[in-house]
Amino acid sequence: EPEVTQTPSHQVTQMGQEVILRCVPISNHLYFYWYRQILGQKVEFLVSFYNNEISEKSEIFDDQFSVERPDGSNFTLKIRSTKLEDSAMYFCASSERYDYNEQFFGPGTRLTVL
Protein backbone atom coordinates (compact mmCIF):
# COMPACT_ATOMS: atom_id res chain seq x y z
CA GLU A 1 0.00 0.00 0.00
CA PRO A 2 1.43 3.42 -0.91
CA GLU A 3 2.47 5.63 1.98
CA VAL A 4 3.82 9.04 2.81
CA THR A 5 7.43 8.94 3.99
CA GLN A 6 9.35 11.53 5.98
CA THR A 7 13.02 12.03 6.74
CA PRO A 8 14.67 12.31 9.12
CA SER A 9 12.62 10.69 11.86
CA HIS A 10 14.37 12.83 14.46
CA GLN A 11 16.33 16.05 14.00
CA VAL A 12 18.23 17.84 16.73
CA THR A 13 19.45 21.35 16.00
CA GLN A 14 20.79 24.42 17.74
CA MET A 15 18.64 27.53 18.07
CA GLY A 16 19.15 29.83 15.10
CA GLN A 17 20.09 27.07 12.69
CA GLU A 18 18.21 26.26 9.52
CA VAL A 19 16.50 22.90 9.16
CA ILE A 20 14.90 21.20 6.20
CA LEU A 21 12.33 18.49 6.78
CA ARG A 22 11.66 16.20 3.87
CA CYS A 23 8.57 14.36 2.75
CA VAL A 24 7.73 12.10 -0.15
CA PRO A 25 3.95 12.20 -0.70
CA ILE A 26 2.01 9.42 -2.37
CA SER A 27 2.85 9.57 -6.06
CA ASN A 28 -0.53 10.39 -7.62
CA HIS A 29 -1.53 12.87 -4.94
CA LEU A 30 -1.85 16.53 -5.80
CA TYR A 31 -2.44 18.24 -2.45
CA PHE A 32 0.25 18.41 0.20
CA TYR A 33 0.16 19.62 3.76
CA TRP A 34 2.40 20.25 6.74
CA TYR A 35 1.11 20.07 10.28
CA ARG A 36 2.89 20.30 13.59
CA GLN A 37 2.18 18.90 17.03
CA ILE A 38 3.89 20.34 20.06
CA LEU A 39 4.40 17.62 22.67
CA GLY A 40 1.15 16.80 24.43
CA GLN A 41 -0.92 19.20 22.36
CA LYS A 42 -3.22 19.00 19.38
CA VAL A 43 -2.16 18.81 15.77
CA GLU A 44 -2.05 22.23 14.10
CA PHE A 45 -2.22 23.05 10.41
CA LEU A 46 0.73 24.95 8.97
CA VAL A 47 0.39 25.09 5.19
CA SER A 48 -1.21 23.48 2.17
CA PHE A 49 0.38 23.29 -1.26
CA TYR A 50 -1.09 22.64 -4.68
CA ASN A 51 0.10 23.15 -8.21
CA ASN A 52 3.52 24.32 -7.02
CA GLU A 53 2.24 27.07 -4.81
CA ILE A 54 0.92 27.65 -1.34
CA SER A 55 -2.87 27.46 -1.30
CA GLU A 56 -3.43 28.16 2.39
CA LYS A 57 -1.33 28.89 5.43
CA SER A 58 -1.98 29.42 9.11
CA GLU A 59 -0.79 32.18 11.41
CA ILE A 60 1.97 29.88 12.60
CA PHE A 61 3.47 29.78 9.12
CA ASP A 62 5.40 33.05 9.28
CA ASP A 63 8.37 34.28 7.28
CA GLN A 64 10.67 31.80 8.99
CA PHE A 65 8.91 28.95 7.22
CA SER A 66 8.92 28.03 3.56
CA VAL A 67 7.85 25.03 1.51
CA GLU A 68 9.08 23.72 -1.76
CA ARG A 69 8.54 20.89 -4.17
CA PRO A 70 12.00 20.81 -5.72
CA ASP A 71 11.31 17.83 -7.96
CA GLY A 72 8.47 15.49 -8.82
CA SER A 73 8.61 13.56 -5.59
CA ASN A 74 9.91 15.55 -2.63
CA PHE A 75 8.04 18.14 -0.59
CA THR A 76 10.11 20.07 1.91
CA LEU A 77 9.52 22.35 4.87
CA LYS A 78 12.32 24.76 5.71
CA ILE A 79 12.66 26.65 8.96
CA ARG A 80 15.24 29.38 8.44
CA SER A 81 16.24 30.26 11.97
CA THR A 82 14.89 27.79 14.49
CA LYS A 83 13.56 28.86 17.86
CA LEU A 84 13.08 26.79 20.98
CA GLU A 85 9.33 26.89 20.45
CA ASP A 86 9.71 25.21 17.06
CA SER A 87 10.39 21.95 18.89
CA ALA A 88 7.53 19.69 17.83
CA MET A 89 6.55 16.72 15.72
CA TYR A 90 6.08 17.78 12.11
CA PHE A 91 3.71 15.75 9.96
CA CYS A 92 3.47 15.79 6.21
CA ALA A 93 0.20 14.69 4.62
CA SER A 94 -1.11 14.28 1.10
CA SER A 95 -4.38 13.64 -0.67
CA GLU A 96 -5.64 13.15 -4.21
CA ARG A 97 -8.07 16.04 -3.95
CA TYR A 98 -8.62 18.73 -1.36
CA ASP A 99 -12.07 17.36 -0.62
CA TYR A 100 -11.00 13.74 -0.56
CA ASN A 101 -12.19 11.62 2.32
CA GLU A 102 -8.75 10.81 3.62
CA GLN A 103 -5.53 12.66 4.16
CA PHE A 104 -2.63 10.27 4.42
CA PHE A 105 -0.15 11.25 7.08
CA GLY A 106 3.52 10.44 7.18
CA PRO A 107 5.17 9.07 10.32
CA GLY A 108 6.41 12.51 11.35
CA THR A 109 9.76 14.17 12.07
CA ARG A 110 10.47 15.02 15.66
CA LEU A 111 12.37 18.32 15.73
CA THR A 112 14.25 19.22 18.88
CA VAL A 113 15.71 22.72 19.11
CA LEU A 114 18.35 23.20 21.81
Added chain:
Amino acid sequence: AQKITQTQPGMFVQEKEAVTLDCTYDTSDPSYGLFWYKQPSSGEMIFLIYQGSYDQQNATEGRYSLNFQKARKSANLVISASQLGDSAMYFCAMREGGSQGNLIFGKGTKLSVKP
Protein backbone atom coordinates in the same frame (compact mmCIF):
# COMPACT_ATOMS: atom_id res chain seq x y z
CA ALA B 1 -14.24 29.70 19.66
CA GLN B 2 -13.06 26.14 19.29
CA LYS B 3 -14.02 24.57 16.00
CA ILE B 4 -13.56 21.03 17.32
CA THR B 5 -14.25 20.18 20.93
CA GLN B 6 -13.31 16.92 22.57
CA THR B 7 -14.44 17.14 26.17
CA GLN B 8 -12.92 13.90 27.44
CA PRO B 9 -9.18 14.27 28.07
CA GLY B 10 -9.01 10.62 29.14
CA MET B 11 -11.22 7.57 28.99
CA PHE B 12 -10.94 4.05 30.35
CA VAL B 13 -12.69 1.02 28.91
CA GLN B 14 -12.62 -2.64 29.75
CA GLU B 15 -11.30 -4.94 27.06
CA LYS B 16 -14.07 -6.27 24.79
CA GLU B 17 -16.49 -3.53 25.76
CA ALA B 18 -17.64 -0.68 23.53
CA VAL B 19 -16.60 2.93 24.11
CA THR B 20 -17.80 6.26 22.74
CA LEU B 21 -15.44 9.17 22.26
CA ASP B 22 -17.18 12.53 22.02
CA CYS B 23 -16.62 15.21 19.42
CA THR B 24 -18.60 18.35 18.71
CA TYR B 25 -17.84 20.78 15.95
CA ASP B 26 -18.67 24.31 14.98
CA THR B 27 -19.01 25.50 11.41
CA SER B 28 -21.41 27.58 9.37
CA ASP B 29 -20.28 25.92 6.16
CA PRO B 30 -22.93 23.50 4.79
CA SER B 31 -20.23 21.32 3.25
CA TYR B 32 -17.64 19.79 5.53
CA GLY B 33 -15.96 16.53 6.40
CA LEU B 34 -15.30 14.96 9.75
CA PHE B 35 -12.39 12.65 10.48
CA TRP B 36 -11.09 10.53 13.30
CA TYR B 37 -7.42 9.70 13.65
CA LYS B 38 -5.65 7.41 16.10
CA GLN B 39 -2.23 8.29 17.44
CA PRO B 40 -0.50 5.46 19.31
CA SER B 41 2.46 6.13 21.58
CA SER B 42 4.78 5.66 18.60
CA GLY B 43 3.45 8.97 17.26
CA GLU B 44 2.09 8.27 13.79
CA MET B 45 -1.37 9.48 12.76
CA ILE B 46 -3.61 6.66 11.59
CA PHE B 47 -6.80 7.47 9.70
CA LEU B 48 -9.82 5.65 11.10
CA ILE B 49 -13.04 6.93 9.62
CA TYR B 50 -14.61 9.76 7.62
CA GLN B 51 -18.09 11.31 7.53
CA GLY B 52 -19.19 13.82 4.95
CA SER B 53 -21.76 16.43 5.89
CA TYR B 54 -24.12 15.27 3.14
CA ASP B 55 -23.77 11.57 3.89
CA GLN B 56 -27.12 10.11 4.86
CA GLN B 57 -25.76 7.10 6.65
CA ASN B 58 -23.40 6.96 9.59
CA ALA B 59 -19.93 5.87 8.51
CA THR B 60 -18.62 2.48 9.61
CA GLU B 61 -15.19 0.89 9.22
CA GLY B 62 -14.84 -2.47 10.89
CA ARG B 63 -15.04 -1.94 14.66
CA TYR B 64 -15.27 1.84 14.22
CA SER B 65 -18.50 3.69 13.62
CA LEU B 66 -19.28 7.35 13.64
CA ASN B 67 -22.44 8.52 15.37
CA PHE B 68 -23.19 11.58 13.27
CA GLN B 69 -25.88 13.91 14.65
CA LYS B 70 -25.89 16.85 12.31
CA ALA B 71 -28.43 18.99 14.17
CA ARG B 72 -26.42 18.66 17.36
CA LYS B 73 -23.13 19.10 15.48
CA SER B 74 -21.69 16.00 17.02
CA ALA B 75 -19.59 13.24 15.48
CA ASN B 76 -18.85 10.72 18.17
CA LEU B 77 -16.59 7.75 17.51
CA VAL B 78 -17.79 4.39 18.71
CA ILE B 79 -15.27 1.59 19.08
CA SER B 80 -16.86 -1.81 19.57
CA ALA B 81 -15.18 -4.78 21.24
CA SER B 82 -12.18 -2.78 22.52
CA GLN B 83 -8.77 -4.36 22.26
CA LEU B 84 -5.59 -3.61 24.20
CA GLY B 85 -4.10 -2.24 20.99
CA ASP B 86 -6.79 0.43 20.90
CA SER B 87 -5.03 2.26 23.73
CA ALA B 88 -3.95 5.54 22.11
CA MET B 89 -4.81 9.19 21.61
CA TYR B 90 -7.82 9.78 19.39
CA PHE B 91 -8.26 13.01 17.49
CA CYS B 92 -11.39 14.33 15.86
CA ALA B 93 -10.82 16.69 12.93
CA MET B 94 -12.87 18.73 10.49
CA ARG B 95 -12.30 19.97 6.97
CA GLU B 96 -14.47 22.92 6.07
CA GLY B 97 -15.80 23.17 2.56
CA GLY B 98 -14.24 26.54 1.86
CA SER B 99 -10.75 25.38 2.71
CA GLN B 100 -8.14 23.76 0.51
CA GLY B 101 -8.39 20.65 2.59
CA ASN B 102 -6.61 21.64 5.76
CA LEU B 103 -7.80 19.77 8.83
CA ILE B 104 -8.72 21.40 12.12
CA PHE B 105 -8.04 19.08 15.03
CA GLY B 106 -9.46 18.76 18.51
CA LYS B 107 -7.28 18.35 21.56
CA GLY B 108 -7.74 14.62 21.62
CA THR B 109 -8.92 11.93 24.01
CA LYS B 110 -6.52 9.45 25.54
CA LEU B 111 -8.14 6.04 25.58
CA SER B 112 -6.82 3.35 27.89
CA VAL B 113 -8.09 -0.20 27.48
CA LYS B 114 -7.90 -2.29 30.63
CA PRO B 115 -7.38 -6.07 30.46
